[in-house]
Amino acid sequence: MSTDLDALMTELGRRARKAARALASVPSKDKDKALRAAAQAIRIDARLILDANAMDMKAAEAKGLSKAMLDRLMLDPARIEAMAKGLEEIARLPDPVGRTLAEWTRPNGMTIARIAVPLGVIGIIYESRPNVTADAAALCLKSGNATILRGGSESFHSSHAILTALTGGLLACGLPLDAVQMVPTTDREAVGVMLRLSEYIDVIVPRGGKSLVERVVNESRIPLFQHLEGICHTYVDGAADLDMAKEIVLNAKMRRTGICGATETLLVDAACAKTHLQPLVAMLIDAGCEVRGDQAACAADSRALPAADIDWSTEYLDAIISVKVVDGVAAAVEHINTFGSHHTEAIVTDNAHNAEAFITGCDSAIVLWNASTQFADGGEFGMGAEIGISTGKLHARGPVGVEQLCTFKYVVTGNGQVRPG
Amino acid sequence: MSTDLDALMTELGRRARKAARALASVPSKDKDKALRAAAQAIRIDARLILDANAMDMKAAEAKGLSKAMLDRLMLDPARIEAMAKGLEEIARLPDPVGRTLAEWTRPNGMTIARIAVPLGVIGIIYESRPNVTADAAALCLKSGNATILRGGSESFHSSHAILTALTGGLLACGLPLDAVQMVPTTDREAVGVMLRLSEYIDVIVPRGGKSLVERVVNESRIPLFQHLEGICHTYVDGAADLDMAKEIVLNAKMRRTGICGATETLLVDAACAKTHLQPLVAMLIDAGCEVRGDQAACAADSRALPAADIDWSTEYLDAIISVKVVDGVAAAVEHINTFGSHHTEAIVTDNAHNAEAFITGCDSAIVLWNASTQFADGGEFGMGAEIGISTGKLHARGPVGVEQLCTFKYVVTGNGQVRPG
Numbered sequence: 001m002s003t004d005l006d007a008l009m010t011e012l013g014r015r016a017r018k019a020a021r022a023l024a025s026v027p028s029k030d031k032d033k034a035l036r037a038a039a040q041a042i043r044i045d046a047r048l049i050l051d052a053n054a055m056d057m058k059a060a061e062a063k064g065l066s067k068a069m070l071d072r073l074m075l076d077p078a079r080i081e082a083m084a085k086g087l088e089e090i091a092r093l094p095d096p097v098g099r100t101l102a103e104w105t106r107p108n109g110m111t112i113a114r115i116a117v118p119l120g121v122i123g124i125i126y127e128s129r130p131n132v133t134a135d136a137a138a139l140c141l142k143s144g145n146a147t148i149l150r151g152g153s154e155s156f157h158s159s160h161a162i163l164t165a166l167t168g169g170l171l172a173c174g175l176p177l178d179a180v181q182m183v184p185t186t187d188r189e190a191v192g193v194m195l196r197l198s199e200y201i202d203v204i205v206p207r208g209g210k211s212l213v214e215r216v217v218n219e220s221r222i223p224l225f226q227h228l229e230g231i232c233h234t235y236v237d238g239a240a241d242l243d244m245a246k247e248i249v250l251n252a253k254m255r256r257t258g259i260c261g262a263t264e265t266l267l268v269d270a271a272c273a274k275t276h277l278q279p280l281v282a283m284l285i286d287a288g289c290e291v292r293g294d295q296a297a298c299a300a301d302s303r304a305l306p307a308a309d310i311d312w313s314t315e316y317l318d319a320i321i322s323v324k325v326v327d328g329v330a331a332a333v334e335h336i337n338t339f340g341s342h343h344t345e346a347i348v349t350d351n352a353h354n355a356e357a358f359i360t361g362c363d364s365a366i367v368l369w370n371a372s373t374q375f376a377d378g379g380e381f382g383m384g385a386e387i388g389i390s391t392g393k394l395h396a397r398g399p400v401g402v403e404q405l406c407t408f409k410y411v412v413t414g415n416g417q418v419r420p421g
Numbered sequence: 422m423s424t425d426l427d428a429l430m431t432e433l434g435r436r437a438r439k440a441a442r443a444l445a446s447v448p449s450k451d452k453d454k455a456l457r458a459a460a461q462a463i464r465i466d467a468r469l470i471l472d473a474n475a476m477d478m479k480a481a482e483a484k485g486l487s488k489a490m491l492d493r494l495m496l497d498p499a500r501i502e503a504m505a506k507g508l509e510e511i512a513r514l515p516d517p518v519g520r521t522l523a524e525w526t527r528p529n530g531m532t533i534a535r536i537a538v539p540l541g542v543i544g545i546i547y548e549s550r551p552n553v554t555a556d557a558a559a560l561c562l563k564s565g566n567a568t569i570l571r572g573g574s575e576s577f578h579s580s581h582a583i584l585t586a587l588t589g590g591l592l593a594c595g596l597p598l599d600a601v602q603m604v605p606t607t608d609r610e611a612v613g614v615m616l617r618l619s620e621y622i623d624v625i626v627p628r629g630g631k632s633l634v635e636r637v638v639n640e641s642r643i644p645l646f647q648h649l650e651g652i653c654h655t656y657v658d659g660a661a662d663l664d665m666a667k668e669i670v671l672n673a674k675m676r677r678t679g680i681c682g683a684t685e686t687l688l689v690d691a692a693c694a695k696t697h698l699q700p701l702v703a704m705l706i707d708a709g710c711e712v713r714g715d716q717a718a719c720a721a722d723s724r725a726l727p728a729a730d731i732d733w734s735t736e737y738l739d740a741i742i743s744v745k746v747v748d749g750v751a752a753a754v755e756h757i758n759t760f761g762s763h764h765t766e767a768i769v770t771d772n773a774h775n776a777e778a779f780i781t782g783c784d785s786a787i788v789l790w791n792a793s794t795q796f797a798d799g800g801e802f803g804m805g806a807e808i809g810i811s812t813g814k815l816h817a818r819g820p821v822g823v824e825q826l827c828t829f830k831y832v833v834t835g836n837g838q839v840r841p842g
Contacts, residue, residue: 021758021782021784024781024782024784025781025782104803106801106802106803108838109838110792110796110838112802112803120784223644337442360445360446361442361445361446363442363445363541371531375531380527381527381533382525382527382533417529417530417531
């Protein structure tokens with residue numbers, strides 16, 4: 001490994017740590033003003049950003065990148081305006097720093113409060129989408145954290161131009177220049193060095209495909225906010241209303257097939273298979289979804305293909321779904337905990353007892369009752385923007401008693417909601 | 422590495438995972454009944470436990486273990502009764518599982534709740550103290566987690582006898598046998614295998630000296646609840662009442678010198694050094710504490726020794742303290758963030774503005790205002806027993822928005838409290 005690279009990354013880390021200490025006590029209104037100034041700077045520098053993006057696009061085309069990759073990389077005035085608007089939205093969120101999370105008084109008269117503070121320095125490792133530069137930096141800044149960004153080499157110039165505009169805005173408002181930094185080299189080794197910089201980086205957020213996340217998981221000596229895969233399930237219980245089940249399943253699979261909250265496996269209770277299986281399978285196939293089913297699913301519709309073992313643990317991110325009949329809630333939970341990725345699962349049922357068993361049984365970050373798995377999203381949760389979804393469990397701080405040996409899950413209770421758009 | 426060992430540890434992990442799934446939904450009253458039954462079983466098996474302990478003690482003496490180590494290893498009827506009482510105390514704590522941590526309703530009518538759930542499987546790696554076997558297992562069980570225990574080889578027989586009694590109690594109440602398991606070999610390699618068992622273990626808790634924790638930190642592929650060191654500071658501000666400062670400093674350093682919350686460095690504001698430094702240094706030395714001071718501290722009392730650079734980052738765990746004069750709160754915070762271990766820091770001051778600056782500035786899990794650092798303890802916080810203190814920052818679960826980019830700190834506000842006993 002290059003000593004120069006080590007020295008470079010350490011210097012970035014040192015500066016970020018120093019900026020983080022300053023940022024931790026910046027008042028909300030100053031952070032928000034800086035975010036609005038950054039939004040304005042991005043609008044003003046739109047031309048420069050587009051020029052930089054054109055360079056990246058040209059190089060990417062020459063390298064023969066796929067159409068999907070090129071689309072992720074491409075910026076236009078609308079996307080730049082969306083980026084600026086995104087910063088303004090983040091400015092409008094309530095400041096999470098300084099909240100009193102809990103407070104109590106001891107018999108000796110001491111009061112104890114649990115107060116929200118920034119994590120410190122957050123390292124973001126991402127791929128081709130240059131807008132992540134603005135989004136991620138803004139979320140970190142809002143929460144009082146310094147950021148070290150490491151974008152994909154394809155988007156290097158675009159990200160750099162965005163960052164220049166952004167930091168210009170921050171600086172104008174008196175925030176530290178090093179609040180947001182970018183790794184100034186496309187050397188792949190820099191990622192490895194970054195993942196060992198535990199003295200200066202508190203949390204790493206990998207944003208990208210499975211191979212990127214896998215590398216980070218394997219190499220990082222720093223805690224991560226991450227999920228490797230979103231193998232999400234929708235379970236249609238014996239006590240499910242068929243119309244609601246159809247609406248939820250269609251949305252959960254087909255609204256957008258490429259997001260991590262898309263359902264990849266449909267489980268149908270044997271108790272309602274006779275009435276519900278055929279309409280669900282037919283509906284999916286009619287909607288252009290490939291169904292890979294167990295014997296029962298294949299028997300329900302001749303267009304269904306037989307599922308292989310690997311299908312139960314595959315994240316398609318495409319218009320493909322695996323379908324299986326299971327023997328009630330317990331079997332559904334068993335299947336999900338065995339083949340799932342602890343991300344997001346939904347049950348459709350009118351039976352509160354079955355819902356409770358499902359909610360308790362699934363070892364997943366998000367469990368929904370009568371609502372679509374596509375709601376697995378910070379915006380849809382009412383949290384504003386998100387930096388990603390974590391399937392990790394909790395790390396506590398301070399004394400670890402029984403309460404700190406617990407993590408949490410989100411239990412979503414709906415009455416058939418599906419996600420629009 | 423031995424394939425047998427791999428197979429053995431994987432089997433332990435599989436069983437623990439299965440037990441954890443069952444434990445997650447065991448009602449509070451059943452867990453509490455099982456804990457009380459385990460306490461009773463420990464009392465009934467006291468003779469067997471003492472016999473096993475005698476074997477361990479004999480081997481330890483033959484190996485020439487230090488007196489301190491032998492004391493940690495030794496069990497007697499009083500310590501066994503304390504262990505049983507400890508289990509009963511944990512039974513009396515409120516159940517942390519199932520608490521609603523937050524709850525809100527979305528415009529579309531969905532309600533979202535954040536509910537406390539167990540972490541899953543917790544691996545505990547500890548050294549010679551056999552009572553950790555009972556304490557740790559009970560805390561994990563109370564919080565619905567399965568446990569894999571790996572004790573020190575010196576306490577193998579003692580821990581095994583305790584575990585046998587304990588699981589007997591659990592079994593009698595219908596809890597799964599594999600809720601608490603022990604690694605059935607003293608092979609050091611087993612620890613390495615355990616630290617890579619991320620599929621089956623959710624969190625590792627290392628309990629022991631710095632070398633144990635360091636090994637775990639370096640090798641673990643699993644998140645940890647841990648702190649490497651407790652280099653805790655007490656800062657006596659210019660606006661500190663001298664009597665309060667003396668009482669707090671004496672307690673913070675000398676109540677027990679061997680615990681992680683003991684103060685290791687005293688910082689005195691230059692603004693009050695003239696009046697406060699000499700009495701504080703003299704008091705400590707009179708109480709039998711070795712003072713390693715900067716120039717000012719050495720000048721204040723001829724018995725003080727000059728501090729070396731290494732002293733500022735040393736956890737003595739002994740009747741030794743480093744003492745330094747600093748230029749106000751900002752310099753104190755800078756010193757603490759540079760040389761400390763992000764564990765616990767105290768400020769003594771009557772000035773709320775300075776307290777606020779200290780509380781905000783220190784990047785530590787616990788910050789106290791006018792109270793002793795020795796309060797850094799789950800019991801003293803009113804949490805009941807603790808499994809350790811973590812200096813790690815937060816891992817969130819589910820969508821990670823700005824709120825989840827934060828961790829918390831404990832802010833303790835007192836009026837001079839010192840910890841008795």
